Amino acid sequence: MRFFSALLILLATPAQAEELTVVTWGGAYEAAQTTAIFAPFTAQTGIEITTARYDGSLTALKARADAEGWDVIDMLEPTAITACDAGLLAPLDHAALTKAPSDFAPAKLRRCSLPQNVFATVMAYAPDAFPGIKPTSIADFFDTARFPGKRAIRKSPDDILEWALLAEGVPPAQVYDLLSTDRGLRLAFRKLDQIRDHIIWWEDAADPPRILADGRASMASGYNGRFFAAQQAGDPLSVVWHGRIIGYEVWGIAKTTDAPEAARAFLRFATRPETMARLSERIPYGPARQSALPRIGLQPGTGIPMRDHLPNAPQHGPTYLVRDSLWHSHTTNLRQRRFEAWLADNGKGG
Amino acid sequence: MVPDRPSTPPDVASPARRAIVLMLCALVIGGAASLAAIGLTDAVLWLNDVLLIAPRARVQYEDAGMLVPVATVAVPALGGLIVALIWRYLSSAGRVLGPPDVIEAVQFERPLPDLRSGAASTLAAMVSLGFGASVGQYGPMVYLGAMLGGLVRRLRLGVPNLPAIGVACGVAAAIATAFNAPVAGLVFAHEVVLRHYSTQAFAPTTVAAVTGYVLANVVFERPALFLVQFEGVQHGYEFVLFGALGLLCAALAMVFMRLILRVAAHAAQSRLPAVLRPAVAGMALGLTALWLPDVLGIGKEALRFATIEGAFGAGELAVLVAAKITLTALCIGFGFAGGVFSPALLIGILFGALFWTAVDGTGLLPTSGIAVYAICGMMALTSPVIGAPLTTILIVFELTRNYDITIAAMVAVVFSNLIAHRFFGRSLFDVQLARRGTDLSAGRDRARLEAMPITTCLTTDMIRATNNEPPEIIQARLAASPWSEAYITDTAGRFLGVLPQGGQTLIPPALHFNEATTVLDAMQALRGFIGDGIPVVNSETGALIGVVSEASVIEAYLDISQSLRREENAVL
Numbered sequence: 001m002r003f004f005s006a007l008l009i010l011l012a013t014p015a016q017a018e019e020l021t022v023v024t025w026g027g028a029y030e031a032a033q034t035t036a037i038f039a040p041f042t043a044q045t046g047i048e049i050t051t052a053r054y055d056g057s058l059t060a061l062k063a064r065a066d067a068e069g070w071d072v073i074d075m076l077e078p079t080a081i082t083a084c085d086a087g088l089l090a091p092l093d094h095a096a097l098t099k100a101p102s103d104f105a106p107a108k109l110r111r112c113s114l115p116q117n118v119f120a121t122v123m124a125y126a127p128d129a130f131p132g133i134k135p136t137s138i139a140d141f142f143d144t145a146r147f148p149g150k151r152a153i154r155k156s157p158d159d160i161l162e163w164a165l166l167a168e169g170v171p172p173a174q175v176y177d178l179l180s181t182d183r184g185l186r187l188a189f190r191k192l193d194q195i196r197d198h199i200i201w202w203e204d205a206a207d208p209p210r211i212l213a214d215g216r217a218s219m220a221s222g223y224n225g226r227f228f229a230a231q232q233a234g235d236p237l238s239v240v241w242h243g244r245i246i247g248y249e250v251w252g253i254a255k256t257t258d259a260p261e262a263a264r265a266f267l268r269f270a271t272r273p274e275t276m277a278r279l280s281e282r283i284p285y286g287p288a289r290q291s292a293l294p295r296i297g298l299q300p301g302t303g304i305p306m307r308d309h310l311p312n313a314p315q316h317g318p319t320y321l322v323r324d325s326l327w328h329s330h331t332t333n334l335r336q337r338r339f340e341a342w343l344a345d346n347g348k349g350g
Numbered sequence: 351m352v353p354d355r356p357s358t359p360p361d362v363a364s365p366a367r368r369a370i371v372l373m374l375c376a377l378v379i380g381g382a383a384s385l386a387a388i389g390l391t392d393a394v395l396w397l398n399d400v401l402l403i404a405p406r407a408r409v410q411y412e413d414a415g416m417l418v419p420v421a422t423v424a425v426p427a428l429g430g431l432i433v434a435l436i437w438r439y440l441s442s443a444g445r446v447l448g449p450p451d452v453i454e455a456v457q458f459e460r461p462l463p464d465l466r467s468g469a470a471s472t473l474a475a476m477v478s479l480g481f482g483a484s485v486g487q488y489g490p491m492v493y494l495g496a497m498l499g500g501l502v503r504r505l506r507l508g509v510p511n512l513p514a515i516g517v518a519c520g521v522a523a524a525i526a527t528a529f530n531a532p533v534a535g536l537v538f539a540h541e542v543v544l545r546h547y548s549t550q551a552f553a554p555t556t557v558a559a560v561t562g563y564v565l566a567n568v569v570f571e572r573p574a575l576f577l578v579q580f581e582g583v584q585h586g587y588e589f590v591l592f593g594a595l596g597l598l599c600a601a602l603a604m605v606f607m608r609l610i611l612r613v614a615a616h617a618a619q620s621r622l623p624a625v626l627r628p629a630v631a632g633m634a635l636g637l638t639a640l641w642l643p644d645v646l647g648i649g650k651e652a653l654r655f656a657t658i659e660g661a662f663g664a665g666e667l668a669v670l671v672a673a674k675i676t677l678t679a680l681c682i683g684f685g686f687a688g689g690v691f692s693p694a695l696l697i698g699i700l701f702g703a704l705f706w707t708a709v710d711g712t713g714l715l716p717t718s719g720i721a722v723y724a725i726c727g728m729m730a731l732t733s734p735v736i737g738a739p740l741t742t743i744l745i746v747f748e749l750t751r752n753y754d755i756t757i758a759a760m761v762a763v764v765f766s767n768l769i770a771h772r773f774f775g776r777s778l779f780d781v782q783l784a785r786r787g788t789d790l791s792a793g794r795d796r797a798r799l800e801a802m803p804i805t806t807c808l809t810t811d812m813i814r815a816t817n818n819e820p821p822e823i824i825q826a827r828l829a830a831s832p833w834s835e836a837y838i839t840d841t842a843g844r845f846l847g848v849l850p851q852g853g854q855t856l857i858p859p860a861l862h863f864n865e866a867t868t869v870l871d872a873m874q875a876l877r878g879f880i881g882d883g884i885p886v887v888n889s890e891t892g893a894l895i896g897v898v899s900e901a902s903v904i905e906a907y908l909d910i911s912q913s914l915r916r917e918e919n920a921v922l
Contacts, residue, residue: 169579169657169658170654170658174573174650174654177650178654178655180405180406180410181405181409183651183655183661184651184655326410327406327409330409330410330411331412333413334409334412
């Protein structure tokens, strides 16, 4: 079976070896990708992979994709939707990329993207900061009276507005309905007001574990894989899964790519169940395909059972929110405008 | 409409077969009603998204210039026009069918209005709700469930009371689906529709309600309407506040119900063409929504905001309560199709939040927070509108799974119902029925007696003669018959009087009825009556229609009483 898969990939790949520039996020995540995806792909196809890093913004995509020869891009799904609408990504022929589209459910195969993994934005805290009662819910993130200290938050309206309403007791199923109203946005920013003077903003996904480790903040928002990697590296931090926001990471192909065939071969390889499972064994981002889940075993080296650390592991509790990518994509301007107005309104947030 | 004379079905199946038939019917009806309710809800949500009624859809077009404001006004107006066209061209009834029609059909053992009108009513409700009218979805869902359940009337399955039970099953499943609340669905069917409890009805409605719940909650994983976290009532004196809130909600519920009735009456008399009335209401709604978007549609976002402290200011709450009452009355009165259940929930929860804001604003009394007052208000206002205090209490319990909040709501609901029942009536449905001539306020037996005209008991086999017939011939006919008096008319058939056996002159009858006399009227008039029979005379022409005997009136009375007893005490 493996032989046939390899043969198929080889047949689909141009005879002459090529190079692909794959754009990703760096840090522990990129290290896991290199071992699980990039190196095996090169080994099987002979196509060399060069990686580039970006901050996930559309601005970076517009400015750098053509100039730096980006081919395949690792993206958050909402950004991929916006980039697709803006003509920055190549439309995909999903039938040619996968024979099992239903295996991706509940993730959606959108026009220019192919789901690859599931991650969660979670809150983590430095245990030393709270020797007594520990934070357990997302409401505790906003409660600086019970849990004093700075909060490290991504400088973006993504996720924090959702958290604000979850902390007000809004059930996950209604968060986006309420955030769609002016009243809901006002409520969310009112909640943010409660911690305005305690915020440290971060922009690099690798920052939150560092900020917690060096004691600059007592709690931080961040990605579950990054916190897991920091824990493995010996950083004393605890993750609170309550209120986690689950999002999809997708692959897209830059419209300006000069190696479309190789890019498509990469997508086929990267979204095979065994490739997905290999990544999840190295960093706890869940696979986007259902059939990959049973393949996930122990982390190489440490022997940690990785399925327990995935964002959608049932033992993490029922209070979580699945990010509505379409909504996010279509409300970027509004949320950014309101967020910047809030930032400008009395204070710099820490 | 003349009700059927109660009768026992000629071919009653064996108990085992009856039980199997009832359970199968309950499963099928429960499943069908639940799927239909889910389908209706999804169609409405889809329309809300496509037509930019749902905030979640509107916000995504926020950058698209005037698109959202134009849609806000144009969509409800266009919806109104479509609804008016549905009334004109698709519906024989020409109006929305809802819980009052279901109650009437079940209480008088009649079929529901024709399927075409029912389907048109559901379509009109879907358009009304989908295009953002300020009306409720539960009334149409109840009717849809009842309509599907009512189809068992067409089957001859040898089960007494099956048509009523089938309808109740459909209603129970629809409510269980709508609220994820099977116990509330079961109780609603008994409390509002059947109005009695019997093993025969209880078992199948339970099965239907659970089927609806399983489909909605387990198979389709529908989210609950409401989830609140509540730590419990912190202070004993708050129960007095809940009672006071109940009293105020009763007053507001009465204002709401009277306004709906009044606007509907005025609309019927207005010079505005019927085809334009819903569109005008839709346009008024849209114009208001430009400034107050919470009034559009069912308002599930506002429902949630009302439980969050500080989401609304007191002024905003007061304005929204007034606007929602007025616009709902306008939409329903001017012909949009929909119910009053959802708007009542919204008005009540907003008013409960307003009440808490006022109490909290005084700073005199610590309270347990806004959520419990909002929910008490919601149920205290809704229960008198739909006439189902027990159902509303159970809905709170099943939605919140919180005993403390249920007890609090119970206090508010009880006080609200006491006042509203005393000064308005059991429910808006019952008052609407009473205005159509069906008064259920004094009980099912009285209503049935009142609804049955005396003409169903009359005979034309009496001794009838004209005034130009020789008296001796009339006497000879009398002597050869069991009758002791003859009924004399002129040659045109107009009733002139009674000729007793052996008498020579006409005498006026001791009593006479006309075609509008009911069995109840007759029973009351018969006190102290002695004689053969009572002539029934056409009130307009004076023509003799026939004669009713005392025995036939009593027989009709006993038939109805026995029929009700059979229903109420029936076992599987």
